[in-house]
Amino acid sequence: MSDFEPKIVAFVCNWCTYAGADLTGTSRIKYAPNVKIIRFPCTGRIDFMLLMKAFQNGADGIIVSGCHPNDCHYSTGNFHARRRWMTFRELMDYMGVDTERITFSWVSAAEGARWAEIVNTTTEKVRKLGPYTNYQNLVKLGIEEEL
Amino acid sequence: MARIGVFICHCGENISATVHVVKVAEEIGKLKGVAHSVEYKYMCSDPGQSLVIDAIKEKKLTGVVVAACSPRMHEPTFRKACENAGLNPFLCEMANLREHCSWVHEKNETTTEKAIDIVRTLVAKVQQNAALQPIKVPVTKKALVIGGGVAGIQTALDIANCGHKVIMVERSPSIGGHMSQLSETFPTLDCSQCILTPRMVEVAQHPNITLYTYAEVEGLEGFIGNFKVKIRKKSKSLDEKLCTGCGLCTTKCPQKKIPSEFEQGLGFRTAIYVPFPQAVPNKPVIDKENCTYYQKGKCKVCEKVCPTKAIRYDQPDEIIEEEIGAIVLATGFEIKRTDFFPEYGQGRYKDVIDGLQFERLASASGPTKGVIRRPSDNEIPKRIAFIACAGSRDPAKGIEYCSKICCMYTAKHAMLYKHKVHEGDAYVFYMDIRAGGKMYDEFVRRAIEEDNVHYVRSRVSTIYERGGKYILKVADTLMGAQPQEMEFDMVVLATAGVSSPGAEELAQTLHVSYDQHKFFAEAHPKLKPVETNTAGIFLAGACQTTRDIPDSVSMASGAAVKVAALFSQNELTRDPLIAHVNRMGPPMYSTCVGCFMCQSVCPYQAIEREEIKTRDGKVIKTLAKINEGLCQGCGTCIALCRSKSIDLYGYTNQQVYTEVTALLNEL
Numbered sequence: 001m002s003d004f005e006p007k008i009v010a011f012v013c014n015w016c017t018y019a020g021a022d023l024t025g026t027s028r029i030k031y032a033p034n035v036k037i038i039r040f041p042c043t044g045r046i047d048f049m050l051l052m053k054a055f056q057n058g059a060d061g062i063i064v065s066g067c068h069p070n071d072c073h074y075s076t077g078n079f080h081a082r083r084r085w086m087t088f089r090e091l092m093d094y095m096g097v098d099t100e101r102i103t104f105s106w107v108s109a110a111e112g113a114r115w116a117e118i119v120n121t122t123t124e125k126v127r128k129l130g131p132y133t134n135y136q137n138l139v140k141l142g143i144e145e146e147l
Numbered sequence: 148m149a150r151i152g153v154f155i156c157h158c159g160e161n162i163s164a165t166v167h168v169v170k171v172a173e174e175i176g177k178l179k180g181v182a183h184s185v186e187y188k189y190m191c192s193d194p195g196q197s198l199v200i201d202a203i204k205e206k207k208l209t210g211v212v213v214a215a216c217s218p219r220m221h222e223p224t225f226r227k228a229c230e231n232a233g234l235n236p237f238l239c240e241m242a243n244l245r246e247h248c249s250w251v252h253e254k255n256e257t258t259t260e261k262a263i264d265i266v267r268t269l270v271a272k273v274q275q276n277a278a279l280q281p282i283k284v285p286v287t288k289k290a291l292v293i294g295g296g297v298a299g300i301q302t303a304l305d306i307a308n309c310g311h312k313v314i315m316v317e318r319s320p321s322i323g324g325h326m327s328q329l330s331e332t333f334p335t336l337d338c339s340q341c342i343l344t345p346r347m348v349e350v351a352q353h354p355n356i357t358l359y360t361y362a363e364v365e366g367l368e369g370f371i372g373n374f375k376v377k378i379r380k381k382s383k384s385l386d387e388k389l390c391t392g393c394g395l396c397t398t399k400c401p402q403k404k405i406p407s408e409f410e411q412g413l414g415f416r417t418a419i420y421v422p423f424p425q426a427v428p429n430k431p432v433i434d435k436e437n438c439t440y441y442q443k444g445k446c447k448v449c450e451k452v453c454p455t456k457a458i459r460y461d462q463p464d465e466i467i468e469e470e471i472g473a474i475v476l477a478t479g480f481e482i483k484r485t486d487f488f489p490e491y492g493q494g495r496y497k498d499v500i501d502g503l504q505f506e507r508l509a510s511a512s513g514p515t516k517g518v519i520r521r522p523s524d525n526e527i528p529k530r531i532a533f534i535a536c537a538g539s540r541d542p543a544k545g546i547e548y549c550s551k552i553c554c555m556y557t558a559k560h561a562m563l564y565k566h567k568v569h570e571g572d573a574y575v576f577y578m579d580i581r582a583g584g585k586m587y588d589e590f591v592r593r594a595i596e597e598d599n600v601h602y603v604r605s606r607v608s609t610i611y612e613r614g615g616k617y618i619l620k621v622a623d624t625l626m627g628a629q630p631q632e633m634e635f636d637m638v639v640l641a642t643a644g645v646s647s648p649g650a651e652e653l654a655q656t657l658h659v660s661y662d663q664h665k666f667f668a669e670a671h672p673k674l675k676p677v678e679t680n681t682a683g684i685f686l687a688g689a690c691q692t693t694r695d696i697p698d699s700v701s702m703a704s705g706a707a708v709k710v711a712a713l714f715s716q717n718e719l720t721r722d723p724l725i726a727h728v729n730r731m732g733p734p735m736y737s738t739c740v741g742c743f744m745c746q747s748v749c750p751y752q753a754i755e756r757e758e759i760k761t762r763d764g765k766v767i768k769t770l771a772k773i774n775e776g777l778c779q780g781c782g783t784c785i786a787l788c789r790s791k792s793i794d795l796y797g798y799t800n801q802q803v804y805t806e807v808t809a810l811l812n813e814l
Binding site for chain 2: 007009014018019021022023024025026029030031033036039040042044045046050053054057058059070072073074075076077080081084116
């Protein structure tokens with residue numbers, strides 16, 4: 001398992017975490033290359049079906065990150081994302097999706113170092129959990145719709 | 148068939164030092180739909196942009212991906228270049244190879260592979276992009292200023308002097324705010340009213356300013372450039388056109404012992420009253436709760452004495468609706484009262500007062516005509532204590548912030564006391580002295596060195612009364628001294644500045660965000676300090692956080708410029724990255740089922756109801772409809788929509804699902 005490199009997708013908001021990740025770059029803080037970012041206007045836009053889609057396509061881990069509570073550019077989008085996460089986490093647990101693989105966090109535009117830390121800890125955690133073959137096998141069995 | 152052009156930037160060495168850009172260009176060039184893939188040293192330079200423009204024209208590109216720095220940096224640059232080449236700017240995307248790849252990883256194959264993945268994702272996305280047209284909305288060139296303190300006055304005058312109409316709403320009977328209550332101002336010790344009242348009169352006389360006092364904002368609809376506001380003008384029981392402001396009614400009113408708000412409870416007013424002599428407008432209102440006629444049904448003295456018969460007891464509240472284009476919030480602040488402090492007597496001790504009360508005592512127009520006297524027995528205090536940071540910087544009291552103005556006004560108070568009571572002793576008990584500002588530290592030094600005010604670094608733990616004196620428990624922490632008791636005749640608390648009462652309700656009415664202390668939140672703490680996150684609503688003065696007069700006035704002028712800039716355009720252009728509800732022909736019309744869940748989550752009230760009707764007016768279906776002016780494009784409704792009927796231009800479901808798929812699959 002030692003040479004396993006997890007694939008991790010990060011769904012981040014444009015105003016806080018994307019800018020925070022930009023700051024990580026500007027500050028030249030190095031982090032694991034396993035995480036790739038997809039930009040959204042707001043965490044409120046993130047449909048949790050996208051997370052399932054990512055797992056279906058071979059992601060081993062996922063990060064969802066936006067503005068801290070009260071800091072949302074759109075005032076309440078992050079609260080909706082948080083509420084959605086609370087609800088979906090239970091549903092996904094029930095369905096047998098490994099929610100350990102999903103990191104939900106807040107990273108502000110000023111927290112470049114925090115972004116690197118979250119990427120690194122998530123990568124380490126997912127690396128220990130191993131490839132997420134369970135879900136991908138389900139897809140192959142045709143229980144989930146193929147691409 | 149898509150013809151995508153990919154332009155990979157070296158950014159000097161910033162990208163090419165760790166990412167093998169030539170390899171990225173080669174690999175991306177092999178992708179389906181990519182018609183052109185090149186790398187260049189500086190894509191944002193003029194020759195770099197020409198590369199993009201020429202390729203669009205020569206190769207008839209249908210989409211462009213620039214793989215360079217963060218889109219937060221150069222997206223406008225390249226979208227503009229595309230526009231110049233005749234390609235819709237929204238068909239251009241940026242892949243972030245610098246901040247999200249080359250700067251954060253070591254030079255190796257993995258980094259280059261990640262760069263390829265990032266570019267590939269954007270190549271897939273851009274193929275799903277749609278050509279979008281910017282939204283144009285008209286602008287009503289009239290501003291609303293809420294609050295008539297010094298910030299509101301400054302911003303209203305500045306906007307009005309730009310030639311635009313301004314409506315000012317003030318909830319108390321006169322404009323002037325806290326500044327009109329102050330005796331002198333730091334750091335110059337010039338008389339507050341002397342510099343403020345000419346401005347107040349200017350507001351009242353300005354042809355472009357309409358002033359509504361004793362009025363409050365009750366509702367707001369619309370969006371930037373096109374707001375509709377509802378103002379409740381409370382009944383003053385007075386025909387303002389007939390009233391000459393002679394003041395006879397206020398002298399004859401039999402109710403003479405009502406604590407005056409303007410005097411901070413240290414003086415009295417009548418039931419029909421003008422808050423202070425220089426009030427603007429200088430016309431009385433009847434305080435119905437304290438008026439004998441309203442409470443008991445008889446009296447009517449004011450009506451009898453009024454020479455112009457201007458009193459109207461049956462006058463109702465008036466609702467005024469105005470169309471406006473921009474709003475400046477200047478609702479100011481309030482201070483904590485002495486009853487907030489159990490350790491300092493919880494308001495029981497008459498001679499333990501707050502800063503604003505001291506201002507009234509020191510003011511020549513105040514209840515003591517400017518002589519410092521104890522409220523309890525009218526004696527001149529020989530020893531006076533000032534306690535700074537009363538409440539401020541105290542997480543236990545829920546006010547962890549520094550109120551910023553107290554250090555300066557405490558120094559001023561101590562100085563004013565010494566100027567009026569030469570033989571008296573003034574002590575200031577402080578935590579730290581924060582006197583940043585032009586001539587501010589010099590001012591505090593002057594209090595200490597020239598006026599011999601004793602500054603003691605100490606937190607006063609308690610105050611109790613003994614034989615008409617007040618005993619303070621203090622410990623000089625710089626001396627490392629043991630706690631001791633000190634006796635004073637009077638104590639002034641520099642109580643914490645807090646948000647204005649009703650600020651939270653107003654924020655909710657206007658849909659602007661506010662922080663945990665109910666101060667209005669700015670859009671960006673450094674770069675957008677006067678904007679709110681709601682387009683078209685701006686902030687001035689202490690409603691954003693406690694601030695002094697110079698700061699409030701500069702912020703007010705800043706907000707005025709923002710409004711003037713907005714009004715300099717006849718039409719507003721906005722990025723069309725907003726939500727839309729799908730539409731189709733009959734009999735479905737839309738997959739929207741009209742559950743309006745989206746309406747409950749929209750932070751901007753941008754979701755309206757649209758009724759589909761037959762020719763004879765029968766409603767067939769009610770659909771959600773997005774108001775293009777209001778929608779800011781957060782997309783919360785999209786993720787919530789159960790029938791997937793709403794989508795967000797720029798981040799459509801098609802686009803984001805394609806991105807996820809492309810990121811994880813090597814095509």
